[in-house]
Amino acid sequence: MAVPIDNNLTKPTPPSSTLRFAFGNVLAFFILLLIGVLAFSIRLFSVIKYESVIHEFDPYFNYRVTQFLTKNGIYDFWNWFDDRTWYPLGRVIGGTVYPGLTLTAGTIWKVLQSLNIPLSVETVCVFTAPVFSAFASWAAYLLTKEVKGTGAGLTAAVLLAMVPSYISRSVAGSYDNEAVAIFALIFTFYLYVKTLNTGSLFYATLNSIAYFYMVCSWGGYTFIINLIPMHVLLCIVTGRYSSRLYIAYAPLVVLGTLLAALVPVVGFNAVMTSEHFASFLVFIVIHVVALAYYIKGMLSPKMFKVAATLVVSVGLVVCCAVVAVLVAVVASSPTKGWSGRSLSLLDPLRLALGWSRALDLPVPGQRHSRLAPSVPGYKTQYQAVKKTYASKYIPIIASVSEHQPPTWPSYFMDLNVLAFLVPAGIIACFSPLSDASSFVILYLVMSVYFSGVMVRLMLVLAPAACIMSGIALSEAFDVFTRSIKFYISNLSESLQIDAGDTVPGNNVSPPSDVLKNDKKEDMLKERPSRKNKKKEKENIEKPSVKSKTEKRPLVLPVEASFFALFLTVLLGGFYVVHSVWAAAEAYSAPSIVLTSHSHDGLHVFDDFREAYAWLSHNTEVDDKVASWWDYGYQTTAMANRTVIVDNNTWNNTHIATVGTAMSSPEKAAWEIFNSLDVKYVLVVFGGLVGYPSDDINKFLWMVRIGGGVFPHIKEPDYLRDGQYRIDSQATPTMLNSLMYKLSYFRFVETDGGKGYDRVRRTEIGRKHFKLTHFEEVFTTHHWMVRIYKLKPQKNRIRGKTKKSKSKTSYTTTPRSGTVKKNPWH
């Protein structure tokens, strides 16, 4: 009789249609199951092409935390003070991480363990992201179903299951917060919309819990706590206030804030920082509005008008006073957050700063190393950022490639055809506009704005784009198939009439069927708004009836609809092909193993792990390893050695210290490192094999960040006429810096005296030099990682015999004259 529409499910229906519904439900269930399988398996390319291993930088930290959690239990986890990082400061891990991901994986592991399924923690961590992306597509189904019905829901779920933007962060092994957070985000939105549609306190409570999970998982929860108030405000302004809206919002703010404050990393921030103020403001507004509606119901219209003028005039005065007090309080508060932060909504970079702070962990060169094979010219990423940003604001944020605004190609890369389908989806959401569809539109608009600020936030846009495109595709399919059905039924009708068939009820039913579908769909769309007020309902019912009557001719010519159907399917096909390509080629490289294809087959560069394995097996447990902060997480996780700085970047001065050491001449660097108890220095060098995201390419950022705190490091000293170069034209400061020396030590001997750097495509400037204060202890097979040891301080020598300094066993290399050459002044 009708397409299964779940709203009717509860009603007892004639047996035939029950069967239909049941069939439709089972079909939808299996489609969802397959979508889950698709979402999971498309992310397994990384395991199949490479191996089951944790990827990149941040995931290693999360993996390490999960290992700690599974080994030591939850209480030790909360109290964990990590002395293996940020030496000598340490880091309070329990209070500074978003624990959602770790707890999730830890719980999964526990459950499996209790079932005697012997999966290692690593395996669980590797596959958490794919599993949660299946959940995310199911959540997208639920959300879209609430907005536009089952068909749109299924389409959106399929699209989300393979949207490249989300794949980029959730391939197997990419064990990062975003993997679970996107699911939590969509699910929270679903529960909000569900509450809005049903007005059920049950869903409102669930919504708060889902929000709590989101707060646990990702700093991006501020997006939710700002978006939902915005939508509530929108509803109030457009006169769509209802008790359902109140139920959807008020419990979320109260319960949600209480729960959020339970997460150590958020704590009192949930009530004290400006990101949350919008929700409280709207909380007040919705109560005022609720009161107004209540009074309006009690008073006669005339009385109400009088009362309204009275209240408004008094209220204005009070408001002015309150605002004045608030401004004063905020201005005098230590954070000074408000005035600055509110500006951040308008200034993209400030916003980026806010976001990156919210997201906690700036990740260096992540995108960058990932896209390595496919994006030409990306190697200059560390320098490409406009200098104004870098010098004006904290360079550490600007140095991270994924904090840059995206380019148009990246929209196409990450969303593909969705970018074109989204506008159609918006139009579909406007006919008719319900509370739910207005929420989706708002979500889309906000996320488009944010994604324009930072590449990383493309991830928030992806679900919105999928939902919109799902709606658009589903509507399009609806129109085309309806036209075709109409045509076919006409055809069969005429045929039957020709044959003189008089069986009643058969030949006329299809068109009416179609008609009824339309009606029902209209009903569905209209439902929330209709329940508002009787008056409004009448108003909307009229157009809907009209639309129904208009829909009768709203059938396209059959040829056109066939053709359009074909094109739509083709479009979908392109999307699938692109997504699979992106999953297989662009986003599945784990970045700790690099491969290159040459004429004699696959070549594997496994240098990072070689170096980390060497460190972990052949150095003392308590040795400190200094490297640029990019490699901090990996060193602690893979080599289990104490590092000075890591990817958490919470202490700019500490990073600047390491940056300064790297940019200083050997002796000064030795002194800095020695004062930090450092025993080994690790540098990444790509010059031999042409690995572009090495330390020399990041060096300018070390100089900038170091110079930001220690003014004796000056960026111009390292630039020749504003150009960064390492060839013979390079400045002496550059050629004497520790980074240069450690990278190119004895490099010239590899190719017979030329010293040709394959990344910079030039001969290096200073070819023959010796190291005085450092000694090479390990270099990996392709020279990508070089580890140096600090030489112990020399014995103090009295008198003239400067050369006879070798009482220690370390002075095996002859180094006569190097002291004189030492450029330290």
Next chain:
Amino acid sequence: MMSRFRLDLLVLLVFALHFAPSLSDLVISKLDRRIDLTSQIVRVTLTLKVENTGTDPVSEVSLTFPEHQANNLALLVAVSTEGKGKSRGAATNLPIKIKQPNDSPASLIWYAASLPKELGKGESLNLDVLAVFTHVLRPFPEKITQAESQLFLFQDSAHFASPYDVKIQSLTVKLPSENVESYTKLEKTKFSGSEIKYGPYENLPAFSYSPVIVHFPSNKPFVVAKELVREIEISHWGNVQVTEHYNIIHGGAQSTGEFSRLDFQARPHVRGASAVRNLIAMLPPRAHSIYYRDAIGNISTSNIYGDSSKTLLEIEPRYPMFGGWKTSFTIGYGLPLQDCLFQLGGTRFLNITFGSPMNDVVLPEGSRDISVSVPFPVKQSQVTTFSHLDIAGRPTVVVEKVNVVPEHNQYFQVHYKFSNLSLLTEPLMLIFGFFSVFVACIIYMHADFTISKSSASYLAKLQWDEVQGTIQQLQDIINRCLLIHDKLEASLRELSRTGDVQACKAVRKSADNLLKDLSKELKPLLAILQSSPQAAHVLPKVEELVVKERDLQEKIMLKHTMVVDSYEKKSGGRDLENRVASIQQKISALKQEVDDLVEFIEDI
């Protein structure tokens, strides 16, 4: 280091001189000793001819080794061969046990080999003894740089420290290469090729001692597995999974100073001669699914060669291993079940090589009567491990032995009983689990979990559900009526096209019947609604709808009759058209109203 060895030797010598009783009347008439220093494992082969010169028959032959060697003794095998010369009889393995006489010098360890049959007076016997030592080579100097090559010290006595008098004896030391740094020169010492030969010496008393030190270069891999655990898991579904966890160290001279990759790559044999580049693991012939990884993932440097008799896995550690460098990794592979599991009567037994100091044999859940037979003494214990979906756990036999050398790589057997039915436990468990989940779902969907069944709101809800159901049915009926109306209209159009009056009448008749049926069906539903208090607020609308619909019905019927009649009588004309038009107006007005009402009711 050197001086300490010397001291040891001196002490030994002193003891040896003081202690010279002849244990029994045995005399070794000929002793030939070969020491193989080509690898890190020192293999000493003794060929001796024992003669009983006394009167009492002798059942044991004692072999003595200095303590510092005996502590590192990994294997001692004595084989006796009867007869002489070329017509030697079958070799028999002699059982050997430690038997320390009370009056022995402290630095000697005695091993007694029991002879298969007592040696009578004047009889003689040929003995072949293989002693395998580990860790008796000392790197000297202990620390070298990357460029230097490893030198080892080996010290022993030129005379075999036998408790018996030896008539003729000689010693041959085989070195890995022709280079030697230094060696002790005694009388009758000859150095040729890569062999140093001492002797023959004649008529030496028991416990005679003459220290020999050989200092020689060797760059053979000096890999020591500090820890090696092998886990053998039997699955009766057809696979034996072997997992070996290695924790190895380069036991040679410690590397010191810089490691330069440049030197290592440019002149690998000069700079880095002592480094361990790769290891070869010999796996059973049909090993499959081989992996090689460590804690941080797959190690991509490995190669597999194989033929029908073996599979060779050439593994390269992540980095070349210099002296003192450590690493750890895991190798795993699967073996077809039929290759190593056999059935013997009611029991099954696993037949697999020893190959590791610690073997954990994980038997399937439900195995009974477990026994192990190993050709040499080992430490055994039994634990329970839990794996996929186990309830009782899998019995695991742990077989341990310290100081394992390649000679130990012999087959050993684990016997156990296992019923094939136990195989089905886990699948059945899964099936049952899923089944109960589905049953639970079905029960949940069909059961009513309301807490209070008598509360007013619950009853009201039930009633409301009923009302909704009724209205749904009612609506359905109305819709069908509307369909019939449509059909009537269609038949009229048909009439105007074809002029087939009879067909049209037939349509009307059937429609009439149907409508009557439907209105009959309608009545009880209306009655229900009227009786229900919950339906009070919708009832007027519903009734209105029913009335309007009936009105519409009549009008349409009327129109139909009129038009058909006019066709029949061929009495068309303006008059009829006017009448029809007026009815049509009413019909469309009614239709609109009915539609509105239907819409409203649908909304309930």
